[in-house]
Amino acid sequence: MNYTTKNEPKPLSKSLSILLKSLGIENKIKQNEIIVRWPEIVGEKLSKVTTADKVEKGILFVRVTNSVWRNELIYMKTEIINRISSRLNTDIINDIRFT
16 A cells, blocks of 8 residues: 655654745854854864854855965865865855955
8 A cells, every 4th residue: 555645744854944944044054054063174173273253145254363374275265165065065155255
């Protein structure tokens, strides 16, 4: 027997995702997740010299302890954006500004 109906239960994660999207806060939660998971995304070495500060209009603002690291991170920007995209399964970050 096949008991498949339109009211088949969905996984809670799927239902929450639909709810967050309908409320218009899904991107805000993803943005916050980037800030919280920054050390995991960039690793221990970079997390000691950087702090993810905020996300505005697809731009991640990152504070850096000194200009030497800032210059190094500029060259790593694409790699960091790719890490964010793959780890969080999102493409909401288009650029990173190191300050």
